[in-house]
Amino acid sequence: MIFQGTEEKDAKSLALEFDKLGTEANAFTERDNTCFYVKVLKKYALAAIDLLAQMLSYPAFREKDVEKEKRIVIEEYKSYMDNPEQRVHDMGLKAIWGDHPLTYSPLGRIEDLIEANPDRLRSFWMENYTSDNLLITIAGDIDERDVENVISQYPLTKRKSNTNKSFSPPDVDPELVCEDDDTEVTHIVLVGPGISYSEPYLYPASALTVILSNSMGARLFQKIREERGLAYSLYSYLLTFKDTGAFASYVGTGSDSNEEVLRIILDEYKALCNEAITDDELERAKAHLSSGLILGTEGTFGRMEYLAKSFYSYGRVIPIEEMLAKIQEITSKDIKEVSCRLFNNELGIAVLGRDGRKIGERLWRVLKSYLKS
Numbered sequence: 498m499i500f501q502g503t504e505e506k507d508a509k510s511l512a513l514e515f516d517k518l519g520t521e522a523n524a525f526t527e528r529d530n531t532c533f534y535v536k537v538l539k540k541y542a543l544a545a546i547d548l549l550a551q552m553l554s555y556p557a558f559r560e561k562d563v564e565k566e567k568r569i570v571i572e573e574y575k576s577y578m579d580n581p582e583q584r585v586h587d588m589g590l591k592a593i594w595g596d597h598p599l600t601y602s603p604l605g606r607i608e609d610l611i612e613a614n615p616d617r618l619r620s621f622w623m624e625n626y627t628s629d630n631l632l633i634t635i636a637g638d639i640d641e642r643d644v645e646n647v648i649s650q651y652p653l654t655k656r657k658s659n660t661n662k663s664f665s666p667p668d669v670d671p672e673l674v675c676e677d678d679d680t681e682v683t684h685i686v687l688v689g690p691g692i693s694y695s696e697p698y699l700y701p702a703s704a705l706t707v708i709l710s711n712s713m714g715a716r717l718f719q720k721i722r723e724e725r726g727l728a729y730s731l732y733s734y735l736l737t738f739k740d741t742g743a744f745a746s747y748v749g750t751g752s753d754s755n756e757e758v759l760r761i762i763l764d765e766y767k768a769l770c771n772e773a774i775t776d777d778e779l780e781r782a783k784a785h786l787s788s789g790l791i792l793g794t795e796g797t798f799g800r801m802e803y804l805a806k807s808f809y810s811y812g813r814v815i816p817i818e819e820m821l822a823k824i825q826e827i828t829s830k831d832i833k834e835v836s837c838r839l840f841n842n843e844l845g846i847a848v849l850g851r852d853g854r855k856i857g858e859r860l861w862r863v864l865k866s867y868l869k870s
Contacts, residue, residue, distance in 0.1 A: 498525070498618055499533065501562040505554040508562065511552060520545045526603040529738055530809065536798055542639050547647050554651040556622060558615040562593070567613055574604050584748060585849040589686030589745050590736075592674040592845030597667035599738065606834050613768050622653075627658040632809055638798035666741040673843035675857025682749040683850035685860065687762055689843050691735055691742030694810045694836075699737065700823050701831035702744065704782040706733040708774060708832065709765065710746060712785050715763050717746070727754045727761075744839045751858060755848075763867045769836035773829045786824045788843065790817060842868050 500522075501508045515522045518541040524533040532761040533553060577583060590600040604610075631653065635644060648654050669690050692698050710717045710733040721727050731748040750758045794803045794817060807815045846864055848857035 498558060499564055501559065501566060502557050503551055503553075504557050504835040507550075512659040513546070514548055516550070518545050520548075522549065525562050528599055528601075528603060528820055531795070532802075532805070534578050534798075534801065537675065541642055541683060542637065543647055543667075545567060546760065547643060548633075550648045550651045550653060553626060554618075554653040554844040556599045558594035558619050558622075560615050563613060563615050565616065567610060570604070571607070571610055574607055574610060580723045581678055581682075581684050581849050582747075585684040585847050586745070586747070587596050587684050588674045588676070588847035589688040589747075589845070591742060592847045593669055593688050593690060593843070594684070595670055595672075598664075599667055599741070619711070624658065624660055625637055626653065628654050629658050632805060633645060633696055634801050634808070636797045636804060639765065664744050669843050671843050673846055673848075673857050673861040675848040675853045677851065677853045678849050680850045683752050683755050683848065683853065683856055684747070685755060686745050686747050686862075687759070688743055688745040688845050688847065689839055689841070691744040691839065693740050694782050695739070695743050698812060698831070700786075702735050702828050704779070704784055704824075704827050705744075705769070705832060705835060705839070706735055707782040708769075709733045712781060714778075717748075717762060720765070721748065721758055722748075725757075726760050727751070739828035752850065752852060755856055755860060756863055759846075759863055759865075762766035763864070766836070767867075769839055770833065772833075774827070774832050779827065779829055779832070783824050783827060787821055790824075804854065836869050844868065 500509055500511065506514070515535075518537055520541065521536040522534070522545070524531065524733055525749065526532075533549060535545040535549050587602050588598060594600050629819070632643070633648065634640075671689070690700055705815060707715065709715055710731055717731055717733070721731055722729070728748045728750040729745070733744070733746045736743045746762055748758050749761070794800045802816055803817075806811070844864060846857070848854075850856065
């Protein structure tokens with residue numbers, strides 16, 4: 498709705514103004530933040546920033562625009578529901594955190610979309626789009642003072658929040674979450690508590706995803722895909738937030754091989770807790786993380802995201818050289834310690850697919866048996 502115009506400009510007028518500047522303008526929402534951004538040539542940068550600040554400071558929330566946008570977002574929601582691999586990850590968070598808001602898809606719930614109206618949207622904007630919630634990040638050849646001169650004239654940088662929000666981290670209560678869906682592939686997420694982004698184990702946990710799944714030589718990639726041909730898609734990932742986190746492994750496999758796949762994953766979890774990884778595995782993981790960090794910040798958009806996330810998470814911009822040094826400091830002992838922390842008795846499981854409920858019950862019994870052994 499922010500892109501649907503201000504009191505003085507409708508959506509088409511805004512779009513044409515951005516087009517005149519040759520600007521890429523867009524936004525995205527994650528579980529704990531929303532980013533509005535422009536990508537533009539240097540000579541148009543201040544004009545694009547000015548236009549973005551106008552848009553965020555004076556949104557109109559016209560009823561006809563709200564109704565139109567609701568239809569668009571509801572179609573987006575339907576597209577999300579048609580994507581089982583996307584849905585199963587939200588189910589995975591519910592498998593450890595229940596109905597905590599952090600488990601909700603950024604798209605929202607369909608009932609909230611249907612009930613959206615100008616007053617509710619304006620109220621949300623007034624409460625959340627305030628100066629104390631605002632972080633402005635710029636990557637490019639531009640003077641900071643010029644940017645301050647542009648944005649300081651807008652209320653977005655002056656309006657404080659009237660509410661003191663405090664959120665409790667989710668309680669961990671592992672369970673089975675499963676649904677039937679008419680898919681050729683059974684989608685499985687094995688998930689447990691992770692770590693927050695402020696903990697020292699962040700880097701070893703990131704290396705662990707590479708050792709497990711996220712490289713061609715990774716353990717699960719080799720044993721599940723290359724040696725047995727049981728799955729095409731599999732990966733592990735780490736979700737980190739201010740005071741909590743999650744570690745998950747995903748696999749899409751056939752209904753006749755899901756138990757075997759789960760046992761392979763659990764066996765690797767146990768091995769990582771009990772045995773030291775090889776020096777070769779550790780060096781490959783470090784190289785993978787270092788390359789991803791450097792390549793991910795080569796462009797201005799990647800650099801902007803890095804700066805924003807760094808300051809958002811730590812209150813300062815961490816130099817890339819410092820992060821590279823922390824990666825090189827990871828030891829095999831760190832990997833073993835973080836594995837024992839992550840792969841304990843607090844594992845939940847999400848299953849989505851044809852006969853998803855029946856398969857889920859079977860996998861839940863396998864998981865429970867493993868945790869007792």
